[in-house]
Amino acid sequence: MTFRKVLDIIKVYYHGSIDREAITIQDLTARRVPGSRASAREFVYSTLRQSILHLDLKPGTKMSEQEISEQFKVSRTPVREVFVHLNQDGLVEIYPQRGTYVSLINLRALEEGRWVREIVEKAVIEEAAGRLTEEDLHKLESNLAAQEVCYRNKNYLEMLGLDDEFHGTIFRACGKERTYEMVKQLNIDLYRLRVLRLSHDFRWDQILNQHRQILQALREGKGEEAKRIMGEHLRMVIVEKDQLLADYPEYFVDL
């Protein structure tokens, strides 16, 4: 259980040029982007969150206050606050006086998340059809262009992020940003699963194609068709419980 990957991410965040030993709070705050007040808490939170979502921290990994605070060169107080936050996200489990662990991927939650996502995305896309502004459509087009580049370069992790952004843009265009955040929250385990199977379990060409069709239907104001394609699109994520439990038994829980 090493945190080397986490440290790599820290370096990337801070322009990749900071000596690991030299990272202090002062450095972090000194390099903050004007307008964004990066507190230690926020920094540790966003870093750890991403590490968990990208499976740099595997499900089940132990994360002690002590160890994390040493790695991040901050005290245990902000780390504890981050744990509370991540616990609410469902990304870590806190066992008092025993330890804090990265949550296992919950297969039941996976199914439920997909169910609600299909319900909500279908409703949203129906609202979106014909209502999107030119700017919205342009944003979606740019996103698709980026997706194509990622597809050609087989940069699937970034493609996953763009996928999320594609759907998020549609929600935002309808004034449903909070809804999108909630759906994303419910599908947080699905996200980890998709990262886990990035290279071998996805038909990225089909996904890309469906995105194109959705955009086309939206542009033409064909709500029903967009809804239909979206349904197919979301049902593509097949969760083979038995296979997953066989391949990665230590990552999953089913309750």
Add this chain to the structure above:
Amino acid sequence: MTFRKVLDIIKVYYHGSIDREAITIQDLTARRVPGSRASAREFVYSTLRQSILHLDLKPGTKMSEQEISEQFKVSRTPVREVFVHLNQDGLVEIYPQRGTYVSLINLRALEEGRWVREIVEKAVIEEAAGRLTEEDLHKLESNLAAQEVCYRNKNYLEMLGLDDEFHGTIFRACGKERTYEMVKQLNIDLYRLRVLRLSHDFRWDQILNQHRQILQALREGKGEEAKRIMGEHLRMVIVEKDQLLADYPEYFVDL
């Protein structure tokens, strides 16, 4: 939106019309059992959460670490952790080095919450129809009986809780507990609004009646009818923006 802008809004209304002496949590803390296993953090969290939801702490009220920790007789550390938690719930806004305030009720979020709730509840009730076990139906019946008692006693706050429980039971029966939590989270401001208008703005008799009809339709497996009634039921909560802003200008924000 800048912090400053929000602060100005709060400042004006806070000094203008909110009685500082009304912010007392002493009564609630009396319920803490000394031998209880609940951690200080959990106790403070659940107490404050309920206080905010029940409007014992009005929107816009200042809540300093110092003050809260003294009232709860705990240190500032767990209080800070609670603030992080409440902040994620959307119940408080933290302005670093400035203060922490009970969130204003967001009228946009209100509309969005109602929208997604109607979408999801309709889908759930369709799944529920004909699938509920005898135990589920019995639970719903007991709930309705309790609602009738509350109605006769004009105990509307408890009735509101039973209302939530009624809907929650249906979700749980379908294995959609997490979805329910999400919907509740998105409707957290609606809850506060309902508490605010408890006595004068609701037709509790109609609500009770609709609950009865929903249960009946569920028992008979009439999914379509249950769905229709649920739609009416949820659309009953009318949000008159202008009226609200006129009556309680200091409680709301619209962005």
Add this chain to the structure above:
DNA sequence: TCAAGTATACTACCATGGTAGTATAAAAAG
């Protein structure tokens, strides 16, 4: 009278030490 600068009293943020509870392994008893 009024604007600009200063002093003071706050705030949330972070570091650190101590504590009760828990798991593990060694030692003792059967």
Add this chain to the structure above:
DNA sequence: CTTTTTATACTACCATGGTAGTATACTTGA
């Protein structure tokens, strides 16, 4: 060898002191 007891090394939890940043009242200067 097995079970029980004890010792030790952890854990998250909480209390407390100090700090940088912010707002406000006060003083100063025109």
